[in-house]
Amino acid sequence: MAIDAGDTAFILICTAMVMLMTPGVGLFYGGLVRRKNIIAMITLAFIAFSVVSLQWILFGYSLAFGTDIGGFIGGLDYLGLAGVGMDGEGIPDLLFMVFQLVFAGLTLAIVTSGAAERVKVSSFIVFGLLWTTLVYDPLAHWAWGGGWAASLGALDFAGGTVVHISSGFGALALALVIGRRVGFGTYTMEPHNIPLT
Template identity: 50%
Template sequence: MNNADVAWMLISTALVLLMTPALAFFYGGLVRSKNALNTMMMSFISLGFAGVAWALLGYSLAFAPGTSLVGGLGFSLLKGVTLDPQGTIPHVLFMAFQGTFAVITAALISGAIVERMRFSAYIAFITLWVLAVYAPVAHWVWGGGWLATMGALDFAGGTVVHVNAAAAALVAALVVGPRFDHGRQAMLPHNVPFVLLGAGLLWFGWFGFNAGSALAANGIAGLAFTNTMLAPMATLVVWTLLDVIRTGRVTAVGGATAIVVGLVAITPAAGYISPVSSLMLGGIAAIPSYFAIQFRARTRLDDSLDVVAAHGVGGMVGALLTGVFADQAWSGAANGLVGGNAGQIGIQAAGIAAALVYSSVMTFVLLKLIGLVLPLRAASRDEALGLDVSDHGEEAYAEGDGAILIGPDLAPSVMAATAVTTEGGRA
């Protein structure tokens, strides 16, 4: 083992773990105040249920020796996951680092179904999804599965994390259905500073996400670190110009979204392309995601926080552009189109298609199975009141003495809110 690599991976694991609370702030600021806590808890709860599922079985399905489709049970219950080296770091640390990826991938899905999915059903869904969807797809790319054998490039999770989660988010939004007031009233972010804070913390944590995926304190980590800095900068510039041309204004929410899109897009390419190419990739990625958000707003799809446009479109663009800009001189991996290897784009597209189809189908099956046992959708009365109160018995911004629940019954002030709601969910 190498002590420098161990130290870097300890830091990287902590950075990626921080990304889930950061996502909670990013998502939490984008919803109405009556659902702020519920939305944030959808991220925080993944730290528990998805994390434990990963440790007990998910890690084995992703990284234990198995078939080309899924890992075996050799590492279940963390059997054999010890201090012995996995490369130049302890095996147990490698498991922990990979676990932080599973946690945030599951949490990403919540952005498409906030403000209306029942919390208990959501917990059941992300727990099963980590095992049935995330772990097999991770095995395909990082665990020696069929996409790895084919030569697919995904440095830190453009396909495994972002395309995978976005496909699940799209299906979940369709199965759960739109919010009852979707398209009938403006549903504006209740706390834009939270959104900016979340985006900033996500960028900070993403240095561990991408540079940590080198699994060593080496030159590739330095390259991934630099590209993770540069690509979102370019995305932010192009996004800002698009905003100015289209509306004459530069919004804070748009700027925060641009940063996330740039981070998503550089994720699959971070350790494979040059810094100049990362600037180009980040700038290009802004365009399809920007217009995908505009298009979605004109449809009946209630992807509440635009998971599909930001993570799905951004992840697909990043994965395809990895096949364009991959540079063997920088990474030692395969060249892309610019280096004379046009076939790499086809391999990247195959990986995207496989993740989209598998995640979509399995997500639909899981939600339908869970729906046989637990209601997926919150009651209309609870949705009108806000899921903070109905699912958690709390308010993000309590008034007066903050009393909300009296035994199993709602306090009179909250009962009054069930008839007429205004912005923020208060009568």
């Protein structure tokens, strides 16, 4: 099947729109924290996207969409994006990779909510790399990359499982491990800018 110009244009627009959600998430969480932490929350959203971008290009895309290994993870066929080019069915493989990359980046940006006002950037980078590799990539393979869930007929059109459930539980786990904010319960921690959210 040849590349379809209409499908390619549509996915390009969708990719741009999903990519714009990352700064939106940063602004949303920035409005919910105290004034002194707004820059940290916005920065964490962009760092999350950057960490995932590097991981996805190096090996994440391959783990999610490489040749199926036992239904649980993809192989290393696309390590460093080897073999990912402008050919494909309907849309270029490279565009599909970027489309999936922005979803992966957005998912980790959503997880930053669990770290609001409580995490160092260096620690979050390590967490983000590990979480994306050990949680997001296998889930993406299971649902979208031909893994066991897809073979059972599971459909995840908009990322309900891969994006939303995984980011929600990831944020919950991060918040439980980090613990409460310093001063929690001793004084009011009001959001500084509700209209920003």
